[in-house]
Amino acid sequence: MSILSSTLSSNYSPQPHSTQNRNSYISVDSTQLVTLVFIVDSFSFSRYELSLKYLKLTVLSIESQALILLINPDGFDNALFCFCVCFRYFAVFARHSQGTVNSIALYFIFYFIFFVQRKVKLGSNSLSTGFVKTKSFNRISMAVAVNVSRFEGITMAPPDPILGVSEAFRADTNEMKLNLGVGAYRTEELQPYVLDVVKKAENLMLERGENKEYLPIEGLAAFNKATAELLFGADNPLLKEQRVATVQGLSGTGSLRLAAALIERYFPGAKVLISSPTWGNHKNIFNDARVAWSEYRYYDPKTVGLDFEGMIADIKNAPEGSFILLHGCAHNPTGIDPTPEQWEKIADVIQEKNHIPFFDVAYQGFASGSLDADAASVRLFAARGMELFVAQSYSKNLGLYAERIGAMNVVCSSADAAASLEIAQLSHDPRVKSQLKRLARPMYSNPPVHGAKIVANVVGDPALFNEWKAEMEMMAGRIKNVRQKLFDSLSAKDKSGKDWSFILKQIGMFSFTGLNKTQSENMTNKWHVYLTKDGRISLAGLSLAKCEYLADAIIDSFHNVS
Numbered sequence: 001m002s003i004l005s006s007t008l009s010s011n012y013s014p015q016p017h018s019t020q021n022r023n024s025y026i027s028v029d030s031t032q033l034v035t036l037v038f039i040v041d042s043f044s045f046s047r048y049e050l051s052l053k054y055l056k057l058t059v060l061s062i063e064s065q066a067l068i069l070l071i072n073p074d075g076f077d078n079a080l081f082c083f084c085v086c087f088r089y090f091a092v093f094a095r096h097s098q099g100t101v102n103s104i105a106l107y108f109i110f111y112f113i114f115f116v117q118r119k120v121k122l123g124s125n126s127l128s129t130g131f132v133k134t135k136s137f138n139r140i141s142m143a144v145a146v147n148v149s150r151f152e153g154i155t156m157a158p159p160d161p162i163l164g165v166s167e168a169f170r171a172d173t174n175e176m177k178l179n180l181g182v183g184a185y186r187t188e189e190l191q192p193y194v195l196d197v198v199k200k201a202e203n204l205m206l207e208r209g210e211n212k213e214y215l216p217i218e219g220l221a222a223f224n225k226a227t228a229e230l231l232f233g234a235d236n237p238l239l240k241e242q243r244v245a246t247v248q249g250l251s252g253t254g255s256l257r258l259a260a261a262l263i264e265r266y267f268p269g270a271k272v273l274i275s276s277p278t279w280g281n282h283k284n285i286f287n288d289a290r291v292a293w294s295e296y297r298y299y300d301p302k303t304v305g306l307d308f309e310g311m312i313a314d315i316k317n318a319p320e321g322s323f324i325l326l327h328g329c330a331h332n333p334t335g336i337d338p339t340p341e342q343w344e345k346i347a348d349v350i351q352e353k354n355h356i357p358f359f360d361v362a363y364q365g366f367a368s369g370s371l372d373a374d375a376a377s378v379r380l381f382a383a384r385g386m387e388l389f390v391a392q393s394y395s396k397n398l399g400l401y402a403e404r405i406g407a408m409n410v411v412c413s414s415a416d417a418a419a420s421l422e423i424a425q426l427s428h429d430p431r432v433k434s435q436l437k438r439l440a441r442p443m444y445s446n447p448p449v450h451g452a453k454i455v456a457n458v459v460g461d462p463a464l465f466n467e468w469k470a471e472m473e474m475m476a477g478r479i480k481n482v483r484q485k486l487f488d489s490l491s492a493k494d495k496s497g498k499d500w501s502f503i504l505k506q507i508g509m510f511s512f513t514g515l516n517k518t519q520s521e522n523m524t525n526k527w528h529v530y531l532t533k534d535g536r537i538s539l540a541g542l543s544l545a546k547c548e549y550l551a552d553a554i555i556d557s558f559h560n561v562s
């Protein structure tokens, strides 16, 4: 393959790019650089010349407004692609042209495509077109651009609603700034925290001189065993019966994504129901996996609590066999969890409707401080013999954010119990696991080893496990303290009589303040307090010392901004 570039216009003088110029094709006139880029397979010079002529004519006839033409005579699909590209660029010109682009331009684009289609026998290799007579004619891609990159058509993506907050925070130079955006634990000094048990486990790994060989596709066996035990309880009969297919995932997100891929492949048309509101990335994950989703009611702004009736009604009304995404504990962003009795009722409805519960467990240990208590919802469903999905993350509870360690568990019922369910065909652990591996291999091949070994060492060693539990309690305790202090500060400073006690009722890393988008923006613009636009604050990023300042910011935003 050769890549040829040619400059059509000789009187080009380089000009500094203004932002406007870079985005605006139409402002470029015919005296500026016109670059032709040909990407050609087995292409002869004569064809190049003829094509160049033809393209030149085309470009001139639309007044040198930037045009990208891709010609690929290999098949109709490609011609269609060519059509789409032309059409897209025409739309760009039209937007920037302030009405000067006339229909002639569009005519030429269409004419050109039809000309190519007529002249080139699509799908044929021995082409006798008006263009050339050459031996081989496999693929031609030509781009004519005016002063622009061929990536110009790629638009700017919006910043991530959560991780983008940290980027904005880093750019702020104000000394009062406070990052309550991402759910990441900080010390009272607002520094990142590496757990002592993690350091100990890493030392052990160094002493043992462990290697860096590839892991199997499903991950480290010792990790998979440890993570399933942590989730279901080591003595859960499910594990002895080998009814859980566990594969190591790229933390919570990667595990959710893997499950979404499984749904897309084996449950075509199935819908995922997600809570309203939910963690900002859930929708992206299912969108990217091309899995349909809709929302069930969860948060009631009037009571600042759970809309339990709405939740039950929406789960009941979902098409039978839907996946119901549930936050195992410490619901993100609301910090509101169902009570044990409510969990039972949720399980009843899910069972009635043959839905499949899909737990996202990203905060085990952070709701109550106890790893076991926080797994109660998952264990309750599992004890009913239900088939379920559970994605786990060790980002928060072991502070392994950057190690990307988590797991995807699929609990499969016996063949009998599964017979009436759609999942029946997948009810054998080895089959589900084999398919999860098959999905993982082309996506990321196999998972990283470091975090897996840390978890396996900590969970697998009784002494380290107990130390972890103590550290977990310490972290959860610190968050409870700042929660209390924030409530006290708000109650003392706010003279309006507003009841702030909902903050104390919420659990986990976050508090859902009820601040709207404009009020949240005021928090950032005026007070340098960074939070997500839905009004969520991460209490894990707050210190006792900053509670009063935060209370001032919240009171000002709440009462003075609408």
Ligand code: KET
Binding pocket: 162, 163, 181, 182, 183, 184, 250, 251, 252, 253, 254, 279, 280, 281, 327, 332, 360, 361, 362, 392, 393, 394, 395, 401, 406
């Ligand atoms: N589920 C939930 C509910 C969740 O809040 C997160 C992360 C994840 C899964 C995934 O985490 P991972 O690091 O992939 O294991 N939430 C925090 C960080 C983020 O948005 O990525 C957050 O909400 O701030």
